[in-house]
Amino acid sequence: MRIKSSILVLVSVLLLVSLCPRPAGAAPYEGYTYSYWGDAVQSPIAYLPSRAISGLEAGTGVWTAPGDLFVSAEGLLYVLDSGNGRIVVLDKEWKTLRVIEGFRNGEKKDSFNNPEGLFVTDAGRIYVADTENRRLVELDGTGAFVREIGAPEADVIGAGFEYFPRKVIVDKAGRIYVVGRGVYEGLIEFDSDGQFTGFMGTNKVQFDPVDLFWKSVSTKEQREKMVQFIPLEFNNVDVDEDGFIYTTTVDKKTFSPVKRLNPSGIDVLRVSGEIPPIGDLSRDRSAFIDIDVTGNGVYRVLDSTRGRVFTYNEDGKLLYVIGQLGSQLGTFKNPAAVESYENAIYVLDRDLGRITEFTVTQFGSMVNEANTLYSSGKHDEAAKLWREVLKLDANYEMAYVGIGKSLLRQGEYKEAMTYLKLGNDREYYSKALGKYRREYMRDYFSLYMTGIIAVLLGGYVIVRLVKRPRKEGRVQDAVS
Amino acid sequence: MPFLKDIKYSLHVAVHPFDGFWDLKYENKGKLRMALGILMALTLTMIVKRQYVGYVVNYNHPLALNSINELKYIIFPFLLWCLANWSLTTLMDGEGKFGEIVITTGYALLPLILINIPNILLSNVITLREASFYHLLDALATLWFVWLLFIGTMTVHQYTVLKTITTMLLTLAVAGIIIFLGLLFFNLIQQIVSFVYTVYQELSLRG
Numbered sequence: 001m002r003i004k005s006s007i008l009v010l011v012s013v014l015l016l017v018s019l020c021p022r023p024a025g026a027a028p029y030e031g032y033t034y035s036y037w038g039d040a041v042q043s044p045i046a047y048l049p050s051r052a053i054s055g056l057e058a059g060t061g062v063w064t065a066p067g068d069l070f071v072s073a074e075g076l077l078y079v080l081d082s083g084n085g086r087i088v089v090l091d092k093e094w095k096t097l098r099v100i101e102g103f104r105n106g107e108k109k110d111s112f113n114n115p116e117g118l119f120v121t122d123a124g125r126i127y128v129a130d131t132e133n134r135r136l137v138e139l140d141g142t143g144a145f146v147r148e149i150g151a152p153e154a155d156v157i158g159a160g161f162e163y164f165p166r167k168v169i170v171d172k173a174g175r176i177y178v179v180g181r182g183v184y185e186g187l188i189e190f191d192s193d194g195q196f197t198g199f200m201g202t203n204k205v206q207f208d209p210v211d212l213f214w215k216s217v218s219t220k221e222q223r224e225k226m227v228q229f230i231p232l233e234f235n236n237v238d239v240d241e242d243g244f245i246y247t248t249t250v251d252k253k254t255f256s257p258v259k260r261l262n263p264s265g266i267d268v269l270r271v272s273g274e275i276p277p278i279g280d281l282s283r284d285r286s287a288f289i290d291i292d293v294t295g296n297g298v299y300r301v302l303d304s305t306r307g308r309v310f311t312y313n314e315d316g317k318l319l320y321v322i323g324q325l326g327s328q329l330g331t332f333k334n335p336a337a338v339e340s341y342e343n344a345i346y347v348l349d350r351d352l353g354r355i356t357e358f359t360v361t362q363f364g365s366m367v368n369e370a371n372t373l374y375s376s377g378k379h380d381e382a383a384k385l386w387r388e389v390l391k392l393d394a395n396y397e398m399a400y401v402g403i404g405k406s407l408l409r410q411g412e413y414k415e416a417m418t419y420l421k422l423g424n425d426r427e428y429y430s431k432a433l434g435k436y437r438r439e440y441m442r443d444y445f446s447l448y449m450t451g452i453i454a455v456l457l458g459g460y461v462i463v464r465l466v467k468r469p470r471k472e473g474r475v476q477d478a479v480s
Numbered sequence: 481m482p483f484l485k486d487i488k489y490s491l492h493v494a495v496h497p498f499d500g501f502w503d504l505k506y507e508n509k510g511k512l513r514m515a516l517g518i519l520m521a522l523t524l525t526m527i528v529k530r531q532y533v534g535y536v537v538n539y540n541h542p543l544a545l546n547s548i549n550e551l552k553y554i555i556f557p558f559l560l561w562c563l564a565n566w567s568l569t570t571l572m573d574g575e576g577k578f579g580e581i582v583i584t585t586g587y588a589l590l591p592l593i594l595i596n597i598p599n600i601l602l603s604n605v606i607t608l609r610e611a612s613f614y615h616l617l618d619a620l621a622t623l624w625f626v627w628l629l630f631i632g633t634m635t636v637h638q639y640t641v642l643k644t645i646t647t648m649l650l651t652l653a654v655a656g657i658i659i660f661l662g663l664l665f666f667n668l669i670q671q672i673v674s675f676v677y678t679v680y681q682e683l684s685l686r687g
Contacts, residue, residue: 037541
């Protein structure tokens with residue numbers, strides 16, 4: 001009887017426990033950021049996986065090794081199903097709108113051959129980097145053929161040049177930039193008519209002093225067998241609303257895997273602080289394979305080493321990290337592309353043929369909003385939100401800096417110093433200290449000066465009083 | 481008060497090194513306890529400096545601070561210097577005894593305290609733009625210390641200028657050799673201990 005009732009209690013307890021909802025913060029990955037000292041510190045999770053869709057669920061059949069994803073300005077998802085050579089367009093509710101399997105190129109039917117890159121302009125034109133066909137294809141919104149752009153032709157291009165376009169972007173002026181496979185000269189640039197105009201934004205050659213030493217002591221035959229110093233090729237590209245081009249490079253040694261190229265091809269990425277945007281600060285470094293630029297200079301990079309999405313603000317400060325390699329919802333096997341739209345981040349998994357959507361949490365939206373206000377210079381409004389952020393994450397250094405800057409503008413220098421020190425911002429701390437010092441001196445200068453003069457005078461008088469009797473004593477001694 | 485007199489004398493050495501070190505050696509004015517006191521005070525100053533130097537110039541990770549480390553960075557190099565200098569100068573016709581070397585080196589450390597304490601206070605009220613004053617004072621302290629050490633070595637061993645410089649450089653090399661030998665020694669001891677332990681284990685498992 002007793003055993004029976006205890007089992008009953010146990011079962012009911014277990015049932016109750018299983019009925020309880022999982023805690024809201026449960027995610028298949030850890031939230032963290034890096035502190036000023038380069039230590040990983042835990043942080044609330046900014047985005048949680050909400051849903052995922054594969055080709056079967058979309059009703060189009062399995063997506064075979066999809067290579068790229070694009071979210072248009074209206075929120076339509078364009079999936080480049082590379083293995084099947086087609087484009088699948090989903091609407092916001094993830095209903096399949098269209099499937100572009102092929103197109104009429106003049107008289108004959110044409111199709112893609114293992115395309116790797118996709119871009120959709122604001123006007124709805126679809127650009128596809130049709131890799132194995134060695135051309136770019138432009139389609140209109142309905143999937144009808146507009147034009148194709150073949151291999152670049154110019155004297156500067158060597159005879160052995162093999163053209164395999166991998167990624168493509170189009171800027172506001174209609175200029176087309178292409179990332180080619182094995183092209184280390186930089187981005188291939190076409191004008192709006194499809195004429196090749198040149199290469200842009202070459203990565204700098206990196207060399208090791210040790211390699212240089214061995215090269216200088218080896219014979220010519222040995223030298224020829226060695227690896228040549230060639231710049232690394234770009235592997236992905238995105239463009240922001242101001243026409244700056246963001247590129248990524250898979251290189252686990254460089255400290256500038258992300259570049260922000262201005263129209264003349266010079267890297268103008270802003271990096272403030274000690275840690276450049278390089279992803280994880282571990283020995284096995286992150287390898288960036290895609291970049292997505294959202295508004296206000298915030299960009300997200302996708303790391304294939306650990307399957308993480310790192311979000312940086314315009315100063316190159318890490319805001320939050322999401323994702324991981326794994327087999328649950330919200331983790332990836334072989335992530336290939338990242339996109340974001342409003343409050344969601346989409347990650348395309350090449351091996352699983354699946355898109356995962358992450359939606360913003362309370363913490364994430366507060367950080368996003370505070371950062372937006374902060375980067376547009378509205379420090380006081382931002383400070384209110386930063387204080388909320390600190391309630392959820394007392395380790396969030398950017399929040400301390402944000403509040404500190406706001407206090408500095410309000411003239412609360414002493415308090416500003418406290419916050420800027422907590423946020424480890426020496427430059428602004430020093431500014432606050434300078435202002436506080438001036439204020440302090442103005443208030444207390446007269447007091448201290450009076451004190452010093454009083455002490456000096458008093459000391460002088462005492463010395464005189466002490467010295468005089470001795471002299472008299474000595475005089476008396478001499479006389480006697 | 482003999483203690484006050486000692487302090488006054490150590491200050492005298494810092495500003496009049498030729499005079500001071502001469503008296504230190506030939507008038508027996510240098511005290512070992514004073515030299516060790518200065519060493520202790522310097523260790524304390526450096527601990528305080530690491531923790532309390534103004535934030536603008538303080539790049540120490542607060543979680544990584546460890547006062548025991550100062551023993552490694554100050555007391556150990558001090559002893560190593562004295563030992564290396566003594567072993568070298570006995571071979572190079574130096575007139576200084578080991579005690580004198582310790583006292584001289586100890587007295588030479590005084591400027592590091594004299595400058596660092598006001599410098600710590602100053603660093604708390606300077607901004608990033610004025611940080612170069614802090615670094616200037618820091619460098620001055622080191623230069624003053626090296627100057628005193630130079631004069632001290634020259635006086636204690638009765639060397640010429642050139643010989644003093646060579647000796648000081650050679651002392652650094654000898655210090656390196658001592659460290660090397662020390663590591664070698666400990667490594668060998670470790671090997672022997674582990675060998676004996678393995679033999680013991682073997683025997684005890686078989687028996």
